[in-house]
Amino acid sequence: MTRGLRGSAYAVGAIAAPAIAFLLLLAVWQWVAAAGLVPADMLPSPTRVVGAGAAEGSVLLRHAAPTFAATVAGFAVSVTFAFATATLLDFSRILRTALLPLLIVSQTLPLIALAPLVVLWFGFGLLPKILLVAFVTYFPMVVGLLRGFADADPEAERLLASMGASRATVFRLVRLPASTASFFSSLRISITYAVVGAIFAEYAGAVSGLGVYMQSAKNVFRTDLVLAAVGVSTVLTLCLFGAVVLLERLAAPWLRIEQGRERAGAGGAS
Template sequence: MPPSPPSSRGTLSRALPACLSVAATLALWESYVRLTGISSQMLPAPTQVAWQIWASRGLLWDNTVPTIRATLLGFGFSVSVAFLLSVLLDFLPALRRALFPVFVISQTLPLVAIAPLMVLWFGFDLTPKILLVALVTFFPMLIALVDGYGATEPEIEALLRSMGASHVTRFRLARLPSALPYFFAGLRISITYAVVAAIFAEYAGARAGLGIVILNAKNSFRPDLMLAAVAVSSALTLSLFGATALLQRAMTGWRRAGAAR
């Protein structure tokens, strides 16, 4: 009998500590601003930032759409590249030993140097943003998938091999399913970097996006608008993180069902 879905009360109880910690942080921030009388040009209060989000909702929305587009396209490209590379490396161990150092080196490149070069090479359209998001996010997923393939139970592979299954069949029936939890762990890590990478690419050079709002607000000495854009980007990141958690629940429900028997 499959396990019953978690109740709304259980979900709320799990989310309550995080909500309380966020509320406490905002309350302390608001209290500090009001009690110390610090200038809003130095540190605006959360209520001022919230008001600015509402007052600038049109501007923020118009610039959030390009950021979402760059994030989703770049992340989709990253997932595709990471999966295809992981399959290739699983089938060709010698290639894995040759290419892994290159992939590691690619993660040591500083964004502050790479982002302007991407804009210089590919212009101000979506291409540099997609490539930068992919560069930042593909490695955790690649590592997670390769480790997941290696975590396949030897007994299952031995059974399939004794039945004459080919490498492709063993990969499809054993190695790929065992890698799914690892893949989603890498996916959750990567998605938190995707929005930041897209904003950084916009910051380096773009026509629109949250990065442009942050840059213009900084140059105009508008910390309230800058923090409003940061809050929107954080909400976007949390939404994408939640979407990956829901996707994992939908795609790995068979594991929970099997564990409950």
């Protein structure tokens, strides 16, 4: 009973604390804008941003649709290739030694410089946005999967090997399940970068999308519309993050139970 109450209190606190912090931030922002401490054209008030966004609601939604499509498609491509790469590297130490440093070096490439090149190579359609989203989210998932594979129980692996199980069987029964927590953790991290990657690609060159809308609003000095588009991209990111969390709870419900036990143990220890 006590553990259940502690779990409920933790869940309420996890939602209430950031919500209160966000409302306080909005209140301070509104006060600064109303007091005229910052020029209105530079920092419009939250109410003005919301009003401008509501007036442009249909246009924002029309531009959000291609950004959402590119994000989901690029993320799906990234998950597929990340899983294939991590599995291959887990089976081959030679490939892991040769390719992992190259994957690390690839993360040093600045997205702001890479985006125009991808647009020049592949045009202004959906493909360059998909590729950039995949590029941004690919590495964290590869690393997360490899770390998860390494967390497998060595005793269970040796037991299966002593019973004549093949390496593929050991991977399927021990190493793959062991990577579940790390995999979903990397999914949550990667999905927060995905929308950013799509918007960067649209900034570099596209015919529609939130990046195109932000650039158009910036060119006519409509800071309120730029911030409204930022708000839409934030909501889009939060929705995708929530979808990943929901998928984790449906696909691996035992992870939530284990996390609850860890929090209960930590609470009891304190």
